[in-house]
Amino acid sequence: MDDFVGGGPTGIEDVPEVGGGGRKTTTLAVVLLLLLLLSVASLLYQSLTGGPGRKAQFLAVNARCLVCHSEMEALLDRTSVHHPFAQQQCTSCHTTHGQVFEKRAGVAETAAESFRRACGPFIPIAALQTLLDRILGTATTKKWTTTSESKAKYSKDDLTFRVREESKLINTELRLCMTCHGNLGGLWQARYGHPPFIEGHCTNCHDPHASAFKPLLNQEPRQLCVACHPIAKELKMAQVHPPFEVQDCVSCHSPHASDDKVLLRGPQNVVCLACHPTVAPYTQFAVQHPPFQKGDCTGCHEPHAASVKPLLPSTEPGFCYKCHPEIQNAFARSSHHPVGTLIDCTSCHQPHAWHYSKLLLAQGNEMCFTCHGDKRFPYAYTPHNQVEYTSFTGACVNCHVAHGSDYRPLLADEELRLCWTCHPAYVPESKINEYLVAFENPPRTGFRPGLFESEGKDNTEGDLIYPPDFKRDFVRAGKSVNDLYRSIAAGITGTAMPTW
Structure with a gap:
């Protein structure tokens, strides 16, 4: 045992006292450890809460794309976020594209710059990188330039580019959407379709990434439909149908396709009776008005707005004469009931x-x-x-x-x-x-x-x-x-x- 005591070749050497350089290394290690723990805790919290956690996942998976498309990160905070956008790689829908740096001439890219470019603006990692730059003295005077800036801004000595193909979807818009939304495929069997839907222009109404309005609508629902279907004139009429007045179009109409010519969500009488249950008992009475018996509510009523209550296109008796001209002839005789004045x-x-x-x-x-x-x-x-x-x-x-x-x-x-x-x-x-x-x-x-x-x-x-x-x-x-x-x-x- 004595052979191992002291400073001989077979013994344990005395550990030298840590000087100034050692203290600096220890401090750096502690700081790095704390930042690492902070990052892990942040990711864990976000994952458990289910909100911002998707941002961390998105940043981690799509870091390379964010070098040019950093504005996409803010979309993750919107109310309605497309699942593929938040949980998958950008290339699940898009082809690789655009201008990328082949090499950087003139100014060498440091490890810190490379790390920052890859990780984007994720706060814990960005803060860690900034601290590393300061401690290690690797901060550069020339900032990394994103590819969204024009190539003409730089001389050939500064940057060299490799140009890939332009941005494209990996499939046609319709086929790509149907990959995940196959349940909408059955609507292709419907007799009538909304033009944007049957023409495969899903993004005419929906944002492919994220939106403030569910379900991923490009605008507030009240405003989206009227962008193509102006209604200002009808809204000024004497009587306006309540769903139409608040512009809740989809309460009656299907936004994609229907067997009804005006894209109603179901047979006309079923759609109408859903909000007018007091009329439903009339369907059991012995004598039926033909339009009512056929479920043709709009045979007499305007669906959106009218100048005459209850949503009639014109006043009685003239309105009734359209289907009953023989009655109009009778009322034209010298002796007649005071229809149109005292009675209707x-x-x-x-x-x-x-x-x-x-x-x-x-x-x-x-x-x-x-x-x-x-x-x-x-x-x-x-x-x-x-x-x-x-x-x-x-x-x-x-x-x-x-x-x-x-x-x-x-x-x-x-x-x-x-x-x-x-x-x-x-x-x-x-x-x-x-x-x-x-x-x-x-x-x-x-x-x-x-x-x-x-x-x-x-x-x-x-x-x-x-x-x-x-x-x-x-x-x-x-x-x-x-x-x-x-x-x-x-x-x-x-x-x-x-x-x-």
Whole structure:
């Protein structure tokens, strides 16, 4: 054991005291270790938080590209970042290209410069390199020049370039996008496509790297569509469809392709009913308006904006006349309902679907009594209320037409001819008050059965039940039905109808 003590050839030599140079080396080692730990900690934190970590990965993988394209680093902080851009090499989409330094003449590139050029502006590494330059004295007076600067700025003695091909994608834009977005391939089977999509110009709408707007849109969604589809005029109309007003185009339209001509996301009625569920029950009603039955909502409504509520292209009744010209002709007659002034088509008809024929809001006389309620009570006590064989209830439309007529008040024919449809036109004078009008079983006879004789003598042995305050007047029948009609019309012989 003694052989190993002391300073002999086989012993352990005394370690010399560390002088000034040793202290400098130790300090440098400590600083480097601390910076290394800081860099590792930073990378670990970024990886765990899932945010800026992608920047570190991007910088590490694409350091060579960033020498010229340093502006791409800032894109990683945007809201929507394309996965290939953040996680893969640039050459997964792009060919190698541009001008690269073959050699640097005149000024030698230091290791520090090479390191800085390769690693770009990643802060921990950049700070480490700057410190190394200062400690080792390797900082140069001439900074490294990026290739984005013009070649003409330098003389042949400074730089020599090797020129590669221009920047290109490794495949056509559409094929390249479909490599990862193959789920969109099925849209090629759709009948209609958005021109940028079917022409393969994905970047007309999307940024291939990163964007502040999801999903990688080139502009704010509200502004992107209107860049090609101006809407300013429609936005100024009296009524604007809410989705259109906020320019949420994709709530109704597919941005890529659809089986619908205007690129709706589904069948028109399905898209509309998604926001208008109160209309959905009408699809189950017995009587359907043909456009509604076909799901053609825009057959009547404007999808974006209109000057007339509810999103109609024009006012009633003119709008309805486009499909119902025969009704327009009826309203042009001398006697007609005040449509277009006091009432509209939808005052009587449901525009989508309803329970009753012709989409009427009420059934039978009840529809008429909606406006003509004053006729409900007296009509119930007239013989005309009992001219129906089956229900023994008369109908307004037996004598009146609904829209327009040449005979007032909305009569289906000239008065006498109209009466003669139920009352024979010729009756022998001796039987003038006895001809049959079969509206009851047993049938009654005469104009006012049981009340008046042809001579005008009051005959009250009839068994009719009269309403309160019913006033009866004598009627001179005359020698013919025409005489009777004329005398009543002239007010000479009283009236055969009750008055209240």
